[in-house]
Amino acid sequence: MAQTYRRPALIDEALAFGGPIIVFDRVHLSFDEKVILRNVSFTLQTGHTKVFLGASGAGKSTILRLTLGLLKPDAGRIFVNGERIDDMEEEQLMNVRNDLGMVFQEGALFDSLTVRENVGYKLYEELNWPVEKADVRVAEVLGFIGLGEYIDRMPSELSGGQRRRVAIARAMAAKPRILLYDEPTTGLDPITATTVDEEIVKLRDLEGVSSVLVTHQLRDAFYVAEHTASRRNGELDFERADRHKANEAEFIMLKEGGIAFEGSAEELRAAAARDSYINAFLS
Numbered sequence: 001m002a003q004t005y006r007r008p009a010l011i012d013e014a015l016a017f018g019g020p021i022i023v024f025d026r027v028h029l030s031f032d033e034k035v036i037l038r039n040v041s042f043t044l045q046t047g048h049t050k051v052f053l054g055a056s057g058a059g060k061s062t063i064l065r066l067t068l069g070l071l072k073p074d075a076g077r078i079f080v081n082g083e084r085i086d087d088m089e090e091e092q093l094m095n096v097r098n099d100l101g102m103v104f105q106e107g108a109l110f111d112s113l114t115v116r117e118n119v120g121y122k123l124y125e126e127l128n129w130p131v132e133k134a135d136v137r138v139a140e141v142l143g144f145i146g147l148g149e150y151i152d153r154m155p156s157e158l159s160g161g162q163r164r165r166v167a168i169a170r171a172m173a174a175k176p177r178i179l180l181y182d183e184p185t186t187g188l189d190p191i192t193a194t195t196v197d198e199e200i201v202k203l204r205d206l207e208g209v210s211s212v213l214v215t216h217q218l219r220d221a222f223y224v225a226e227h228t229a230s231r232r233n234g235e236l237d238f239e240r241a242d243r244h245k246a247n248e249a250e251f252i253m254l255k256e257g258g259i260a261f262e263g264s265a266e267e268l269r270a271a272a273a274r275d276s277y278i279n280a281f282l283s
Helices: 010-015 060-067 090-097 115-119 121-126 131-144 160-172 190-207 218-226 265-272 276-282
Strands: 022-031 034-044 049-054 075-080 100-103 178-182 210-214 227-232 235-240 249-255 258-263
Touching: 022 060, 034 060, 034 075, 034 258, 049 060, 049 218, 060 075, 060 178, 060 210, 100 160, 115 121, 115 131, 115 160, 121 131, 131 160, 160 178, 160 190, 178 190, 190 210, 190 218, 190 227, 190 235, 210 218, 218 227, 218 249, 218 265, 249 265, 249 276, 258 265, 258 276, 265 276
Parallel strands: 049 210, 049 249, 100 178, 178 210
Antiparallel strands: 022 034, 022 075, 227 235, 249 258
16 A cells, blocks of 8 residues: 655754755646656655666656656646755756756767767866866776776767667766666676666765666666675776665655555565555566
8 A cells, every 4th residue: 555655854854954965745747647756755865876666657757757856746746956946947957956966867978079078068168177187087087987998989880788888977977976777788698788877886885875667677776775886996896786885776656646665675575475556667
């Protein structure tokens, strides 16, 4: 049975120093007669991960568009970095979006631009960074994702997994504190998808990035939730997260516009035993 996730002190929490980096408070959205989201409330803590699951059309990608201010809710309130954004004008939203990076499904690179130009696009074209400063940052983020030697290649010269990783580099170039991922591993084989999952984990654990992951790929969702990245003697290491760390990643299952489940990976597996909708999805 779907539950109502209403936290009485949600707004006070959103506006408090050190409060959640994203807050949805009783958000409702309809297109004509079709309800897309119904009374949706949740928080994302700084440096944590929120994973959205659900059937096609359940409202997962709508969450990302609302967070970016590309859609306005019919009711409810949305806070990003302590600022209420659902009633902001476009000019105000541009400042909010400077702290948001978006990784689109399929990567969405510009085919006519090199890897350098794709990764640095926002720095060059929108933020007007000096070319020398932008080039240093582009080289830095490509090095972080292990593709520094591909800086002058065209997207057509990259594999599918490399293109997704370049898209992540582009999203992180301006040093946003929040990254939004919309089906980042769709169409990739499991081994290649894991390289993308590892970049998401690295950014969260080594850079302190807060993550919202929309996916229908359960393998990738559980990998991101239950693994951690660290550097030991200069070497990058991925390992299974302990229970405390794994619980920092929360799953939200959407059903018919509402929240059918919210909790950790461990709690999600346990819920499948008593909830036919969750069991069918995980199967």
